[in-house]
Amino acid sequence: MTYNVLLRKLATILAIAIFTLCLVAAITGVAIAFYYTPSAADANASIEYINDRVANGWLIVSLHDIAGNGLIAVSLVQIVVMFFERQLVLSWIVSWVSGIFLTLSAIGLGWTAMNLDWSQLGYWRLKIELSTIEVIPVVGQALRRLLVGGEGLGTISLEHLFTIHSYLLSAVALGLSIVHLVSVSIDSQAVDRGEIPSEQS
Numbered sequence: 001m002t003y004n005v006l007l008r009k010l011a012t013i014l015a016i017a018i019f020t021l022c023l024v025a026a027i028t029g030v031a032i033a034f035y036y037t038p039s040a041a042d043a044n045a046s047i048e049y050i051n052d053r054v055a056n057g058w059l060i061v062s063l064h065d066i067a068g069n070g071l072i073a074v075s076l077v078q079i080v081v082m083f084f085e086r087q088l089v090l091s092w093i094v095s096w097v098s099g100i101f102l103t104l105s106a107i108g109l110g111w112t113a114m115n116l117d118w119s120q121l122g123y124w125r126l127k128i129e130l131s132t133i134e135v136i137p138v139v140g141q142a143l144r145r146l147l148v149g150g151e152g153l154g155t156i157s158l159e160h161l162f163t164i165h166s167y168l169l170s171a172v173a174l175g176l177s178i179v180h181l182v183s184v185s186i187d188s189q190a191v192d193r194g195e196i197p198s199e200q201s
Helices: 003-033 043-052 057-085 090-114 120-134 140-148 155-192
Strands: none
Touching: 003 057, 003 155, 043 057, 057 090, 090 120, 090 155, 120 140, 140 155
C-alpha cells in the first residue's frame, strides 16, 4: 500500500473520528443544558451542581470537555494529513472548505465554552479577549456588542455566549462534520477508482 493511499485511509478515519466527537459533544451538551443556568449569579453554582449532585454529572461534563478538545486536535491533524496527502486540487474543494470551517467552528466552541462557568478566571479572561476583539478595524466594536449584548458584562453576555455555543456553533460544527465525512469518503473512493487524479499518484 503506497504512502498516499495510507494517508487517504487515515483522512477517512479522522473524518469518522471528527463526526463521532461532534456527536458525543452534542449529546453531552444537551444533557448539561438540562441543568445549566446561563446567569451571572448562578452559572458557576449550576456547573458545581452538575458535577457533584447529578447522577454521573461529572462523567458527562468530562466527556463533553474531552470531545470538545479532541475535536479541535483531530480537526487540525486532519488538515495536516490532507496537506501531506497533497489533495490540493479542485475536486477536493468541499473536503478542504468543510475541514477548515469545521476547525474554526471547533475553536469557536472551545472559546465560548471557556467562559460559560463564569468563574473569576473566565470573567477576566473574557474581558481581556474582548478588549482584543474591540481593536479589530471596522467590525471590532460591533462584534464585541454582538458577543456580549452591550457594553458591560453580565447575564445577557452569558446568555449570548451560551446561545452562540449551544445553538449556532454546535449546529454548524455538526453539519460540517457530516459534510466533511461524506465528501472525504466520496473523494477517496473516486481516487481509488481512478475517477479523480491523486496529486501524488
